[in-house]
Amino acid sequence: MKxxxxxxxxxxxxxxxxxxxxxxxxxxxxxxxCDVAVCAPSVYLSQLKSLLxxxxxxxxAQDVSAQESGAYTGEVSAAMLKEFGVRYVLVGHSExxxxxxxxxxTVAVKAxxxxxxxxxxxxxxxxxLAQREAGQTEEVVKRQLAAVVHTNGHCISEIVLAYEPVWxxxxxxxxxxxxAQQVHQVLRAQLQAASQHADRVHILYGGSxxxxxxxxLLVQADIDGGLIGGAALQxxxxxxxxxxxx
Ligand code: PEP
Numbered sequence: 001m002k003x004x005x006x007x008x009x010x011x012x013x014x015x016x017x018x019x020x021x022x023x024x025x026x027x028x029x030x031x032x033x034c035d036v037a038v039c040a041p042s043v044y045l046s047q048l049k050s051l052l053x054x055x056x057x058x059x060x061a062q063d064v065s066a067q068e069s070g071a072y073t074g075e076v077s078a079a080m081l082k083e084f085g086v087r088y089v090l091v092g093h094s095e096x097x098x099x100x101x102x103x104x105x106t107v108a109v110k111a112x113x114x115x116x117x118x119x120x121x122x123x124x125x126x127x128x129l130a131q132r133e134a135g136q137t138e139e140v141v142k143r144q145l146a147a148v149v150h151t152n153g154h155c156i157s158e159i160v161l162a163y164e165p166v167w168x169x170x171x172x173x174x175x176x177x178x179x180a181q182q183v184h185q186v187l188r189a190q191l192q193a194a195s196q197h198a199d200r201v202h203i204l205y206g207g208s209x210x211x212x213x214x215x216x217l218l219v220q221a222d223i224d225g226g227l228i229g230g231a232a233l234q235x236x237x238x239x240x241x242x243x244x245x246x
Contacts, residue, residue, distance in 0.1 A: 001200065001224055002033070002034055003034040003035070003202075003218060003225040003245040004034060004036075004037070004160065004202045004224060004225035005034050005036050005037075005226050005228065005238075005241055005242050006037045006039060006060060006122060006204065006225065006226070006227050006228065007036075007038040007228050007232025007233075007238055008090060008229050009038060009039060009040050009041065009062075009232060010229060012041075012233055013040065013044060015044075018040065018047060018048065018051070019047075022038075022048070022052065022057070024235035025057065025235055025239065026055055028239050032056060032242055033245065033246035034245035034246060035058070035225075036056065036057045036058070036242055037058040037059065037060045037088050038057060038059065038060060039061060042063075042076050042081075045059065045081070045084040045085075049084050049085040058088065059085050059087055059088075060086060060087065061076070061081045061088075061089040061119075062093070063076070063091070064076065064077070064078050064081060064089045064091065064110050064121075065077050065078070065113065066106050066109040066110050067113075068113065077113070077117075078116065078117035079117050081117065081119055082117045082119055086119055087120060088122050088160065089114050089119050089121055089122065090122050090124060091111050091114065091122065091124070092107035092123055092125065092144070093124045093164075094124060094126055094164060094169060095169075104143065104144050104146075104147035105151075107123065107144070108148045108150065108152065111151070111152055111159060112152055112155075115152065115158055115159070120158065120160055121159050122161075122162050122204070122227065123145070123148050123159050123162065124164050124206070125141045125145055125161065125187070126140075126164040126165045126166050126169075126206075126207070127140040127141060127166060128140075128167060129166070132165065132167065137165075137183060138186050141183060141186065141187060142187075142190055145161065145187060146190070149190070156195050156201075157191070157195040157197035157198060160202045161187060161201055161202070161203045161204070162203070162204040162205070163180065163183050163184055163187060163203060163205055163206070164205075164206035164207050167207075168206075168207025169206065169208070169229065170229060170230060171207075171208060172208050173207075173208060174207055174208045174209065174210075175205070177216045177217050177219070177220050177223075180205045180217055180220060180223060181220040181221065184203050184205070184220065184221075184222035184223055187203055187222075188203060188222045202225050203222055203223065204224065204225045205217050205223050205225075205226055206228065208230070209226045209231065209241060210230075210231045210237060210241070211237050211240035211241060211244075214241040214244040215244040218244055218245050225245060226245070
């Protein structure tokens with residue numbers, strides 16, 4: 001399957017910086033062998049929708065409300081994202097789980113809202129360092145994915161899944177390709193048990209992926225792409241990762 005490389009800009013950017021970054025990325029686009037998306041802060045979706053017009057890059061958001069509409073101050077609905085040309089939305093990123101107390105059940109409903117609006121949720125799962133050291137990695141990621149399977153049933157084959165060990169995010173520590181592949185294999189098997197179309201689900205790796213380690217991760221059998229934070233903010237680093245994805 002064609003690999004998918006997704007940049008997560010987190011709470012970074014400005015009108016000027018976004019335009020400069022997208023312009024630098026586009027110059028190289030004809031050589032890409034993979035699909036590419038960038039997940040921008042919601043206030044910039046309108047700007048990005050224009051910047052990406054006619055581009056090979058697609059647009060993503062970083063979160064979506066678990067509610068459909070109504071009195072939920074500060075929230076952005078899936079239907080609103082759809083109006084701005086959003087193709088993907090991150091749900092259950094560890095920073096949302098950690099700082100906004102998002103439960104597995106909430107993440108599952110967010111994925112459902114996205115799917116209902118015709119947006120592909122990129123469901124993030126991953127263990128903390130303490131959980132890894134306690135030998136709980138597989139149990140944790142399986143529990144996180146099980147909630148999404150339970151709520152979304154056969155639609156599970158329409159999601160993108162991202163394995164992001166929490167201890168590897170923004171830390172410069174990366175799971176080894178073998179460690180990552182082992183978890184991806186477990187997640188693939190869980191998807192296969194839930195859907196006969198599981199083989200078409202992209203399972204991305206995320207956590208300090210960079211120009212130096214991308215190729216060795218992306219060559220693994222069940223690593224179908226990457227979710228990139230820090231390195232997605234520098235055109236040269238992000239382009240090197242894209243070049244490693246074929
Ligand atoms: C992320 O935020 O999803 C991420 C993987 O960040 P980083 O690449 O900076 O570790």
